[in-house]
Amino acid sequence: MSxxxxxxxxxxxxxxLLTANEEVAADNRLVFQGHGIKVVNIMASPGAxxxxxxxxxxxxxxxxxxxxxxxxxxxxxxADLIAATGAPVVQINTGGACHLDAPMIxxxxxxxxxxxxxxxxxxxxxxxxxxxxxxxxxxxxxxLISVPEGHDKPYKYPGIFEAVDLVVVTKxxxxxYLDFEVDTFRELVHGLNPDAPVIxxxxxxxxxxxxxxxxxxxxxxxxxxx
Amino acid sequence: MHEMAVTEDILRIVEAHAxxxxxxxVTDIHLVIGELTSFIDDSIQFYFDILSPGTVAEGAALxxxxxxxxxxxxxxxxxxxPEARDWLCPKCxxxxxxxxxxxxxxxxxxxxxxxxMTLE
Numbered sequence: 001m002s003x004x005x006x007x008x009x010x011x012x013x014x015x016x017l018l019t020a021n022e023e024v025a026a027d028n029r030l031v032f033q034g035h036g037i038k039v040v041n042i043m044a045s046p047g048a049x050x051x052x053x054x055x056x057x058x059x060x061x062x063x064x065x066x067x068x069x070x071x072x073x074x075x076x077x078x079a080d081l082i083a084a085t086g087a088p089v090v091q092i093n094t095g096g097a098c099h100l101d102a103p104m105i106x107x108x109x110x111x112x113x114x115x116x117x118x119x120x121x122x123x124x125x126x127x128x129x130x131x132x133x134x135x136x137x138x139x140x141x142x143x144l145i146s147v148p149e150g151h152d153k154p155y156k157y158p159g160i161f162e163a164v165d166l167v168v169v170t171k172x173x174x175x176x177y178l179d180f181e182v183d184t185f186r187e188l189v190h191g192l193n194p195d196a197p198v199i200x201x202x203x204x205x206x207x208x209x210x211x212x213x214x215x216x217x218x219x220x221x222x223x224x225x226x
Numbered sequence: 227m228h229e230m231a232v233t234e235d236i237l238r239i240v241e242a243h244a245x246x247x248x249x250x251x252v253t254d255i256h257l258v259i260g261e262l263t264s265f266i267d268d269s270i271q272f273y274f275d276i277l278s279p280g281t282v283a284e285g286a287a288l289x290x291x292x293x294x295x296x297x298x299x300x301x302x303x304x305x306x307x308p309e310a311r312d313w314l315c316p317k318c319x320x321x322x323x324x325x326x327x328x329x330x331x332x333x334x335x336x337x338x339x340x341x342x343m344t345l346e
Contacts, residue, residue, distance in 0.1 A: 010335050011243055012335045013332075013333045015239050018331070021235075101231065130228040133265075134231075155311050162325055191322020
């Protein structure tokens with residue numbers, strides 16, 4: 001292999017990748033703002049308890065108009081659970097992709113009654129890595145971590161803990177049986193992201209749930225004033 | 227799997243910046259990827275090999291410049307690369323810091339040569 005470098009030229013570019021996704025995300029954001037809807041992107045591992053927390057949240061905030069976008073690789077299982085509460089929900093199947101992206105959200109929005117909603121939860125595909133890189137047009141990012149996953153997750157997946165506005169530790173009813181050190185976890189999260197509150201709760205027993213719903217209500221309040 | 231979307235974006239950017247004349251071709255694509263983005267070189271290369279034929283980037287070599295994660299200590303301002311399970315500032319032992327490097331993710335440059343003067 002021989003290269004004639006004298007005839008080659010370097011073209012400087014410095015263009016961030018995934019801008020196509022970000023452009024659609026910006027469009028989504030305008031749609032949400034136009035309807036006065038606060039959008040919360042929920043990211044977590046599979047089985048962390050995203051859907052269970054959403055079910056408890058919809059019940060606890062029954063006076064709020066909440067919609068849900070469910071992202072999964074396949075199936076309608078989670079959307080069926082949400083639909084049983086009466087909340088508007090749309091299921092997006094990514095067909096293998098490990099994350100939701102902005103065009104999927106744009107498409108999913110068509111199935112939601114935007115005029116009647118105050119808040120939309122986007123339940124991202126269960127994954128601690130990929131969803132972080134894809135802006136959807138959300139206002140807030142929330143990271144869930146369940147007690148069985150262990151308190152050392154910030155070391156292993158720093159990207160998500162750096163990106164979120166709030167961290168929720170779920171399944172706190174299991175704390176007596178497992179070695180999850182809440183204080184250590186909190187220190188690691190705040191080492192990366194000192195502004196993100198850490199809420200510890202159990203959607204099953206209801207412990208700590210009001211910390212979460214109070215935080216959500218505060219976000220909605222900000223939206224109403226804007 | 228998300229590297230496919232990234233690779234499509236690389237091709238889109240390269241096509242937008244490559245010369246329009248058919249006498250030249252893109253020989254090299256330089257990418258900069260921060261560790262925190264979790265994008266994998268081999269996976270991008272895999273999709274590139276599938277997606278690039280028939281585009282201006284066909285046959286181009288991908289070059290990856292990885293950027294290590296760096297923290298700036300919030301207590302003393304020292305800048306350091308955190309270890310996998312040790313985020314203590316080596317100077318003052320405060321935990322963590324503001325991320326000042328590691329989130330990079332862009333096409334830095336391409337190299338273009340006249341056709342027939344590159345590969346044998």
